Amino acid sequence: MKRIPGKIYALDVIENTPEELEKLKAQAAAELEAIANGEYRPVEKAGWNRRSKVTRLSDIAPKRLKWAWQDVIPLDAVTLVGGRGDVGKSTFCLYLGGLVTRGLLEGDLYGKPADVLLVSHEDPLAEIVVPRAIANGVDLMRFHHLRIESEEAGGATVPKLPLDADLLREAIKDSGARLVIIDPVTSTLDGDNDKVRDVRAVLDTLATIGGELGVTFVVIAHFRKGSSGSASDIVSGSHAYRDSVRAMLLFARDKEAGETVVSLDKGNYTKDEPNFAYRMDSADVEVADGTTSVGQVVMLGATQRSVAEIIANESERFGELRTELLEYIRKAATIVTTKEILEEFSEPEYKRGTVTAALSRLVKSGHLDASVRGQYKANAAPLPGGAGSAASAANHAGEAQGTVIASSVARGTNAALAAVATPPRGGAANRFQDDPGYCRRHGGAWPCSMHSDECEAAA
Template sequence: MAEARQLTLTPASQIRSAKQKFAWDPYLPLGTVTIFAGRGGEGKSSFALHLGSQMQAGVLTGDLHGEPRAVLIVGHEDDWGTVMKPRLVAAGADLDSVYKLGIQTVVDQVTRETVPAFPLDIDLIRKAIEETNAGLIIVDPITSTIDGDLHKVADVRRALNPLMELAQETRSAVIAIMHFNKGTGNVSDKLSGSHAFRDASRSVMLFATDEETGRRIVTLDKSSYSDAKGQSFAFNLESVIVPTDDGDTTEVARVEYLGETDVSVNDIVNRSADDNGMESDRSEAERWLISYLEDQGGSAAARDIKKGSQVDGLEWRTVQRASQRVAEKAKSGFQGAWVWTLDLAKGDTKATKATRVREPGTFGTFGGNVSPLSIIGSTRCAFHPAAEPKQDGSCGICRAEAIADRIAARNAGERVA
């Protein structure tokens, strides 16, 4: 049957304007599709279920706060009995308002259940939302529901556009889970399939594991409705034991949300390429960062540290990695800037106290108790009298040697461990 097409014209004056609403502000907008993308095992599904459990309780920070809504899940990769339901239990979900969404088909009088296909089953999805008052639809993975070629822009848009229109109509949010392509490079280009997935979605969140800390990092890589693009947050996956309906128990992952971080997924994905032969650069960056923070009184804004590192010719990613071992990070005040504070004990857990402590005469920050300046009552260092004192009166050469000794001792302790 030929498609009938006709012109429509609507004056802008007849279109009602409205502020964009969020299920979870500023990351998960209502009325559109948000993509969760990353390599396998990064916690994308677990975090989606975590948000779903909060949606049910009406505690997400956003425009549905105080308004509990049900959750629909379209997924077939993980078994519901052994994986999905235990994960929901671990997340604290209300199992009576989480629904597995499937489609029954009858072929030659044989009934089968399958996953929905977009756009073919969009009317059935609308019916499910209306019957359950769902506020969140999780599609895991979105690529299994596309009725067409994933690498053709037209097919992807034909599937996603009706889903986005349905989300707008029902004031709900859609999380579409996808996988990364392997390799380093621009993380924005790593979504599997056509670039239309990224182009059509209004929000894209990228997931990766920071191997240096074990934390999962999530970066808001695209945000059409907020100025939060580029922001990142972290979470842990902690193992918990939950009871099963057969009288046994099983072990699954549960999300521990950690808040914002200045580490990005792009940093992590490209870190392995940067790490080859760069251990000496990292040690140099540690020494530089310690010296810089001490000169600033122990703390400094991250943006100022970045500027200082660029002036001194250091790669910012190398300084960020070094900071994991020698600095604590926190935000200063409401919507404040990131501040790094010197914490030399942070990376010393594997080094022994005996190898860390220098001879008496090294200033107290590095393990000694007496400054070489106080020994001779002079403004010059007793060990390096030709060295010009730093602003705080300390000897820059002693400081550098002490830092080098601490880093070498710590690295030696790690190798032994």
């Protein structure tokens, strides 16, 4: 987008920090002053050698849409794989890569063994990646790993996009890969994970390379920590992740069945949105210095369960946990420490991260006070706007790691906490809509920090 001198755009307000926005305002003011004095000269950025190109559709020969995985992963496009950190996304992608290397993945590559390129830094190659690949049937001669040698980084690193687009192209050509797995995609981001333009810079670059070289990208992303609500909206980072890819597979652990469910949450080129499941078994792999145990994917086929159902059930259980936490702290009638809470709500029934996330919600909603770090006491009534005190929120932020998202709660001492619907980034939060400090447009405390000129407080 070409900027107009002296203008501030809506996206500038949404995507920039207050400090960055002030710099843009100062720049715009300087541009307007220069224009008024007849001194303005546009600044041409390096590499802006652009021109328009118009093509008649009659000059384009129609082709059949091709699939890396029939009706699930389109060929030569970008597919996103999203889920929590314990569902086996990385291992499943290795399993898919193994099918590709042996020509066994149903689709247009079936019967045509092809090479795979892995871009990842999360797991050590010798101890984790190679044993997992062996356990999941990968032809190691056709499976490659990419790293970028960087003096600036002081050694090996992953490619940063779009900066290292040419290096990625070179690696794909050298390896002959038809499938590229990026785990996680955020590691390649040379910018802000929550900004649309930074995320699109990565995904648009991958889409361009996919079309040029005939390669399919499968990129892995995580759900936001402590998140609940609509399955489509809880992938960490900007909504551009979902908007920009051609297909999106979501993963969720069905703990009761002991299996992982996968749903095609978005498929631009397919009519159906299938659900299937797999089990993760433990497999022993012989290595140079003994035996190691790694995860092995066992496909179970189609299932009636969906990721959306599992996430909804998790949200309901999360609401029940918050109710129990609040009742426990209120009955104590005194200060309760984090240690005491975690002893009462302990594993395996409750995960530590889930408990701390629930405490975060209660602090942010004003039900709990955490002005002293690691100590909680119940407020007599939720504070207006559900914001809580600044000190309380700041102290709790150091206590509970992960993203904290304000939630909707029901009022009254004995009222159960209502189900939470996580808002999209920058969207309307599901908060106390009858509070005087509520912003009708965006659901935050008044004055609204999103678009103060366009918003109004509730009466």
